[in-house]
Amino acid sequence: xxxxxxxxxxxxxxxxxxxxxxxxxxxxxxxxxxxxxxxxxxxxxxxxxxxxxxxxxxxxxxxxxxxxxxxxxxxxxxxxxxxxxxxxxxxxxxxxxxxxxxxxxxxxxxxxxxxxxxxxxxxxxxxxxxxxxxxxxxxxxxxxxxxxxxxxxxxxxxxxxxxxxxxxxxxxxxxxxxxxxxxxxxxxxxxxxxxxxxxxxxxxxxxxxxxxxxxxxxxxxxxxxxxxxxxxxxxxxxxxxxxxxxxxxxxxxxxxxxxxxxxxxxxxxxxxxxxxxxxxxxxxxxxxxxxxxxxxxxxxxxxxxxxxxxxxxxxxxxxxxxxxxxxxxxxxxxxxxxxxxxxxxxxxxxxx
Numbered sequence: 001x002x003x004x005x006x007x008x009x010x011x012x013x014x015x016x017x018x019x020x021x022x023x024x025x026x027x028x029x030x031x032x033x034x035x036x037x038x039x040x041x042x043x044x045x046x047x048x049x050x051x052x053x054x055x056x057x058x059x060x061x062x063x064x065x066x067x068x069x070x071x072x073x074x075x076x077x078x079x080x081x082x083x084x085x086x087x088x089x090x091x092x093x094x095x096x097x098x099x100x101x102x103x104x105x106x107x108x109x110x111x112x113x114x115x116x117x118x119x120x121x122x123x124x125x126x127x128x129x130x131x132x133x134x135x136x137x138x139x140x141x142x143x144x145x146x147x148x149x150x151x152x153x154x155x156x157x158x159x160x161x162x163x164x165x166x167x168x169x170x171x172x173x174x175x176x177x178x179x180x181x182x183x184x185x186x187x188x189x190x191x192x193x194x195x196x197x198x199x200x201x202x203x204x205x206x207x208x209x210x211x212x213x214x215x216x217x218x219x220x221x222x223x224x225x226x227x228x229x230x231x232x233x234x235x236x237x238x239x240x241x242x243x244x245x246x247x248x249x250x251x252x253x254x255x256x257x258x259x260x261x262x263x264x265x266x267x268x269x270x271x272x273x274x275x276x277x278x279x280x281x282x283x284x285x286x287x288x289x290x291x292x293x294x295x296x297x298x299x300x301x302x303x304x305x306x307x308x309x310x311x312x313x314x315x316x317x318x319x320x321x322x323x324x325x326x327x328x329x330x331x332x333x334x335x336x337x338x339x340x341x342x343x344x345x346x347x348x349x350x351x352x
Contacts, residue, residue, distance in 0.1 A: 005034045009041045012263035023216035026260045027253075035256065042259035042289030045266045053335040054327055055269065055292045055343075056320065057105045057140070058098030062086040062127075066111025068144070069179050072167075072208065074238035075111050081240065084302065085113065091127050095135045097298060101320035104340040105138040106131060107163070107294065112144035121150055125157045132158030137337075138344060140201070145186050151196035160344055161229070162193035165203035168210055169218040177208060190225050199347055201229035201269075206257055207249020208235050219261055228347050229269040229292065232257035234276045251277055255288040262289030274318050282326055293323055 008022045018026075029035050063085040069077045086094070095106045108128060110116055116124045124143060132139050140161035141154055154162060166186060168174050174183050190200045202225060204218045222230050234254040237244045254276070261270055272285030275295040282293065297318045324334055335343075 005029060006037065009038060009263065013041060013045060015266075018264060020213065020216050020220060023220060023260060023264065024212045026263070027212050027215055027256055029256060035252075038256065038259045038263075039288050042262040043287055046262055046270075046289045046291050049267055050291050052332045053291070053339060054286065054332050055105070055335050055340055056103045056296060056323065057107050057271070057292060057294045058095070058101075058103040058320070059107050059109065059295045059297050060086075060091060060094050060098070061109045061297075062091050062094075063110040063113040063116055065113040065115065066144075067114050067117070068112050068181065070181075071177050071179055071242045072205070072235065072238065073241065076241060079238075079240040085115065088123070088127055088130065092130055092134060094298065094301060095131045095137060098296070098320065099135055099137045101298070102324060102334060103137070103296065103320060104335055104337055105140055105161070106135070107140040107142060107161075109142040109163075110144075116143070117146075121146065121153070125153055128154065128157040128159050138340060145181070145189055148188070148192045151192045151198060154193075155196045155198050159198055161199045161201060162189065163201035163203075163229075164189035164193075165201075165205075165231075166218070166222065167203070167205045168208060168214065169204075169221045170210060170214045173208065173210055173214065187225075190227055194226060194351060197348065197351065199229070199344065199351065200225070200227040201231065202227040203231040203233060204257070205235045206232050206253045209246075215257065219257065219264065223261065223265040223268065226351075227268075228351070229271065230261055230265065231271045231273065231294075232261065233273050236276060251281060251284075255284055258285060258288040258290050274323075279318060279322060279326065282323070283330060286330065286332065296320055296323060 008026055012018055029038055064075050064083040066075050066077055098106055128139055128141055138160045140163055141159045142163040167177055171183050190202055193200045202222045232254050234249050234251050237246050237248055269292050270290045271292040271294040272282055272290035273295045299319055
């Protein structure tokens with residue numbers, strides 16, 4: 001056992017400040033024994049704060065049109081593929097069916113669709129308002145980067161959360177990934193959302209060519225922004241992109257990043273995404289310290305994921321019912337909507 005790893009873990013559990021070098025040391029763990037110690041520490045910290053509750057998010061990727069040309073994204077503007085844009089009524093119906101199945105929140109996600117961005121996001125704002133009012137469910141909106149003046153409108157429409165992933169806090173790497181986009185404008189999405197009274201989610205991608213020090217720096221900076229939900233997700237090479245021939249990262253690196261985020265930021269919501277390994281990766285991510293299940297997609301409704309746009313969707317393995325049965329087998333339970341709404345109320349009070 002690496003005694004330095006044990007020392008750093010103990011420091012984190014005691015709430016002491018961890019240096020970037022120490023974070024990088026945790027991210028570098030190699031032996032099964034050290035990884036087990038790290039995962040065990042992270043899950044115990046999670047359980048101490050959240051108990052055996054797990055929060056469940058339904059994913060409605062309602063438009064795959066996008067004006068951006070990100071080097072890593074399957075839905076980049078220049079990729080030739082069949083795209084879709086769900087109607088307002090379809091989004092309402094999908095959100096309602098997910099609520100009936102037992103989710104705590106619906107994540108309304110789109111590419112930066114020029115149609116939805118038109119007229120200061122009037123169509124998107126109407127969808128958010130209707131889902132919030134008619135479905136009566138907590139709402140996360142993930143529309144890409146929007147102007148500073150739009151955040152108060154999203155707040156007024158009923159958005160509880162605004163998600164915008166930086167992917168990396170290495171500016172040079174960012175410029176190679178999010179082509180023709182402004183690093184600071186994207187970073188400020190979280191700042192502007194918080195200022196408007198909206199909870200925020202940020203995320204990094206693992207395996208994009210970053211160093212361990214880059215990854216450590218990104219985790220520290222992402223958490224220091226004060227985002228109430230933070231995530232890490234493994235890069236999956238996508239067909240039709242400049243990065244399609246890159247060697248994919250091992251999911252183990254994502255699991256380690258989840259554990260490190262939990263130790264550094266114990267009270268944050270940290271997702272276990274089903275979009276990389278599908279349902280097969282759920283238990284390992286929860287065991288690493290995650291407490292939110294995201295990318296739940298109902299089968300047979302022609303919705304896509306992001307990293308793995310078809311994985312486990314039409315076989316029903318990313319349905320709410322299948323996830324709930326797995327939670328039961330793991331001795332965990334899904335939070336009630338009352339519990340989730342109470343958590344949001346507390347988080348919003350802290351954000352004032």
